[in-house]
Amino acid sequence: xxxVLRLIEAKVAAGEALTxxxxxxxxxxxxxxxxGQLANSLREKLHGDITYYNWNLHLNTTNVxxxxxxxxxxxxxxxxxxxxxxxxxxAARRWISERYRPGxxxxxxxxxxxxxxxxxxxEDLLRMISSDFPLLHIKAFTAVExxxxxxxxxxxxxxxxxxxxxxxxxxxPGGGAEIFSPRVRKKMCRDKADADCWLEVHRxxxxxxxxxxxxxxYGTIETEDERIDHLLRLRDLQMETGGFQxxxxxxxxxxxxxxxxxxxxxxxxxxxxxxxxxxMLHNVPHLKAYWVMLGEKTAQIAQFFGANDIDGTVTEExxxxxxxxxxxxxxxxxxxxxxxxxxxxxxxxxxxxxxHVSINRHxxxxxxxxxxGSREDVFPIV
Ligand code: V47
Numbered sequence: 443x444x445x446v447l448r449l450i451e452a453k454v455a456a457g458e459a460l461t462x463x464x465x466x467x468x469x470x471x472x473x474x475x476x477x478g479q480l481a482n483s484l485r486e487k488l489h490g491d492i493t494y495y496n497w498n499l500h501l502n503t504t505n506v507x508x509x510x511x512x513x514x515x516x517x518x519x520x521x522x523x524x525x526x527x528x529x530x531x532x533a534a535r536r537w538i539s540e541r542y543r544p545g546x547x548x549x550x551x552x553x554x555x556x557x558x559x560x561x562x563x564x565e566d567l568l569r570m571i572s573s574d575f576p577l578l579h580i581k582a583f584t585a586v587e588x589x590x591x592x593x594x595x596x597x598x599x600x601x602x603x604x605x606x607x608x609x610x611x612x613x614x615p616g617g618g619a620e621i622f623s624p625r626v627r628k629k630m631c632r633d634k635a636d637a638d639c640w641l642e643v644h645r646x647x648x649x650x651x652x653x654x655x656x657x658x659x660y661g662t663i664e665t666e667d668e669r670i671d672h673l674l675r676l677r678d679l680q681m682e683t684g685g686f687q688x689x690x691x692x693x694x695x696x697x698x699x700x701x702x703x704x705x706x707x708x709x710x711x712x713x714x715x716x717x718x719x720x721x722m723l724h725n726v727p728h729l730k731a732y733w734v735m736l737g738e739k740t741a742q743i744a745q746f747f748g749a750n751d752i753d754g755t756v757t758e759e760x761x762x763x764x765x766x767x768x769x770x771x772x773x774x775x776x777x778x779x780x781x782x783x784x785x786x787x788x789x790x791x792x793x794x795x796x797x798h799v800s801i802n803r804h805x806x807x808x809x810x811x812x813x814x815g816s817r818e819d820v821f822p823i824v
Contacts, residue, residue: 499542500552656686
């Protein structure tokens with residue numbers, strides 16, 4: 443490790459916030475392995491050899507979306523277009539029922555900005571899930587969606603969030619942040635919440651006691667400077683509120699969208715982004731290597747470049763598969779545990795808010811939970 447990285451190492455060891463210049467050094471320095479080692483040392487200081495995962499479902503009740511983001515392969519501008527879909531609440535109930543298994547702890551919901559739905563639709567959806575699947579934590583609606591609801595229904599962020607919490611919302615996912623740079627947003631996603639609005643939704647959510655995640659879409663047209671700036675803005679909000687749980691770097695996927703000519707990031711770029719994020723966001727506790735986005739193999743290696751989470755079973759991912767992901771659409775709990783163990787880390791199942799779930803899960807216990815109704819008796823949260 444050279445003297446420049448040694449200086450950064452000293453700051454990391456002292457728990458100091460790294461500067462913008464430190465970030466640029468980490469983004470450009472040729473010694474990727476030493477940077478990974480620094481990130482790994484912080485990761486192990488925070489989490490030892492644990493890698494977290496959860497047992498979750500990914501639900502998209504509509505992909506009809508007014509926003510016309512160039513990088514998106516999932517959205518359809520109007521109902522009736524090929525592959526456009528919208529589920530009513532009853533269809534969502536059936537969709538979850540067909541996939542729900544006792545022991546699952548989370549449903550993650552991300553949708554398009556659909557102009558045809560009422561706000562009551564979203565409240566009814568959450569109320570249905572809370573009453574029919576009371577053991578599922580509902581992590582739903584990106585800050586971009588909350589901003590859209592606020593504009594469309596002429597309500598404040600606070601009012602929107604309070605009504606959604608009353609209906610069952612448990613936390614916010616981190617999507618929609620993309621890259622905060624106005625230059626990039628103007629080119630890629632001009633017609634949705636800007637950076638200030640995205641950050642303000644999370645600020646209000648944190649004030650109301652909700653936890654949330656944060657993301658960065660990398661590998662499109664952003665510069666290294668713009669990446670560092672994005673991370674610093676997240677770090678500043680975290681200093682103010684402490685409400686972010688997990689940062690999820692999201693690598694651009696280039697199939698089925700209007701940025702197809704751009705190559706997707708390489709594995710080496712992925713690993714650098716993980717290490718850089720771990721080191722710059724020293725105050726965000728968790729770093730997720732979302733296996734659907736990275737593929738299982740890079741998600742394993744990322745566990746040594748700062749990541750300490752791999753996401754969950756995911757049943758049934760669409761956004762990345764429509765953009766060309768070759769990862770499976772879902773994994774079993776056993777698959778995930780094996781991926782983590784074979785990476786040399788210790789798998790720990792978590793809830794959405796990072797309470798540990800007993801790992802002594804087996805089919806007999808699942809059967810008991812199914813017939814007894816309460817999973818906490820069988821899979822105690824410790
Ligand atoms: O907001 C869309 C991104 C996000 C593409 O909070 C793309 O735990 C790459 O936010 N290439 C949605 N990225 C997914 C998301 C997420 C996923 C898993 C866990 C969590 C969490 C959040 O996916 C979007 C956008 O930033 N995205 N299209 C694409 N072609």
